[in-house]
Every structure is written in structure tokens, then in C-alpha cells.
Amino acid sequence: MKKRAILVLKIALVIAFYIFLYKLSTLHIQQLKEYFQINGFSNINFKIFAIAVILVIPNWLLESLKWQIAIAPIESITIKTAIQGVLMGIPPSTFTPNRIGETIGRPSVLKATHRIEGGIATLYSGMSQMPIMLLCTAIASCYFAAIQTLFINESHLAKPIFGAVAAVAAAITSVLFYNPKIFIPILQKYKRTQKIADKLTFFIRYTPHLKNSILLISAARYLLYCTQHYLIINALGINIGLIDGYAAIFLIYGIISFVPRPALAELGVRCSISALVLNPFAPNPLIPAAASALLWIINILIPCIIGTFLYIPQKKHQKNFAQ
Secondary structure, three states, rough: OHHHHHHHHHHHHHHHHHHHHHHHHHHHHHHHHHHHHHOOOOOOOOOHHHHHHHOHHHHHHHHHHHHHHHHOOOOOHHHHHHHHHHHHHHHHHOOOOOHHOOHHHHHHHHHHHHHHHHHHHHHHHHOOHHHHHHHHHHHHHHHHHHHOOOOOHHHHHHOOHHHHHHHHHHHHHHHHHOOOOHHOOOOHHOOOHHHHHHHHHHHHHHHHHHHHHHHHHHHHHHHHHHHHHHHHHHOOOOOOOOOHHHHHHHHEEEEEHHOOOOHHHHHHHHHHHHHHHHHOOOOOOOOHHHHHHHHHHHHHHHHHHHHHHHOOOOHHHHHHHHH
């Protein structure tokens, strides 16, 4: 009876997830429909778009390598297991604010005794992108200020003050990234937080080489992701130069990083910010929204569907999943 109840619950959760994923996808697909109704398919450069699609593979390989390195002080895993963990982290991240669901999904491939530390290490791995993203935002904001680019009703985005805020945030996140054990002595002082401190002791084993490796891979992956975005907006008809294009994309993701957002609102936030920043360069305001939708489909939706199937245990692994 208990097994049947658990089975029914699992089936209900799977159905609920796919209903949610369908509703989330329809928002993105609607953006594409509106674009194609006006522009059709004739203006799309499919060769450029194909390159952006191919880059999905190295994009997630880099993320898997970064996560493998980040959890190395906790548990040594193969790159194949790291890829599986990263893909399994995508489904829960799609319906949680700012993708915090990764901290639950990815550690599921680790030993049961390592999953809490694995979740913390996953959070640390994700944090490694913040200094890179914010530094790029500061550079982009100062660049647009120098060439006097104005965005609709938001010209302060292209002022040195916004760049300075982003630079300070980059410095703060860099300090936290290179000193993850800074909170351990504070937490150890109080009985209520000593257990939390014990779960953070693995940070002591993070060497400077390991931290630098994580940060460098984060930088490479961020540039690769921005390259995908740049290729897609060009494929859809925004003829923007390399420097202006990357600066605009840096600014888009920098602004998004400051905005707390639930999963269902993420597309709206991304599209609004993309339309705002790319307005001086886009002949059609639908193009930034369509580009964001396509980027979401190839980088998130497809890997998410693959990730859901990885939750189905194989017979030889059923014992491990039951633990």
C-alpha cells in the first residue's frame, strides 16, 4: 500500500512538472510566434543559428567540468557523472527563483552522506560566475557611457555610477568567492549554528589553484553563453557590431543579476531588459524577445527534458536511489 502511494505521488509530481514546463514554454513560444508572424523565416540566417545551437554542447561540458572541480574536496566523480548531475539540476532549477533548485538536483548523483555539502558546493560553483558577470557589466556600462548610448527612459544605465556599483559588487563577490570559509569561525561560536559550520569545513580544502580553475572556467562559459546570444540576435536580423553586441549582452545579464525573479516571471524580465538594452540597435522590438526565447529553448528546455529522464533509475542503480 505504501509503495503504491509513493508511486502515485511520483507520477503526480511528474505530471505536475510537465504541466508547469508546458506553461513555461508557451510563454516563450508565443514570443517566437509573434516574431515569425511579422518577419517570417526568410530573414533568419540559419548558418549562424546552427553555430549557436552547436555551442550548447561545450557550454554544458564547461559547466559540468566546473561542478566536478567544485565538489572534488567532497567527493571525486567522473566527468560523465558530473554531466548527469548538471542535467539533473536543470529540472528543479526551472521552477525555483534564480535557479536555486540546482542545489537539490545536482547532488542527487552523490553519495547520500555528501548531498548537503554537495548542495553548498553547487551554490558556491554558481556564485563563481557573479564576479565575472558584474565586472563585464561595469565595463559595458562605462563603454556605453563613453560613446553616449541612451536607452529608453533608462539613460542612467550608461552612466559611470552604474558601472561603479557593478564594479563594487564584483569586488565584494570576488572576496566572498576567494574566502568561502570566512563564515566558519562566526558560526562555530554559537551552539545553534555549529552544525552548519561543520557542513562548511570542506571549504578549508579549497586550494588557490582549485578556486582559480573554477573562476577561469566560469569566465569561459560566460563568454560562450554570451557568444550564443550574440549569434542568435545576429541570426534574427540585428546587425550589431562585435563590441557593441557583447557590451549590450553583458549589460543585459548584469541587470538581470540584480533582479530577484520567480521562474514564471523570468522570461518577462529577460525580454523587457533585452528590449530596453538592444533598442538602439534593433529594427524590431520583437527580435530581442524572440532571441531570448530561442536561447532558452536550446540551452534550458531541451537539456531540462533530458534531465528529467535521468531521474528514472536503472535496475542496477535502484538500490542507490532508494538510499
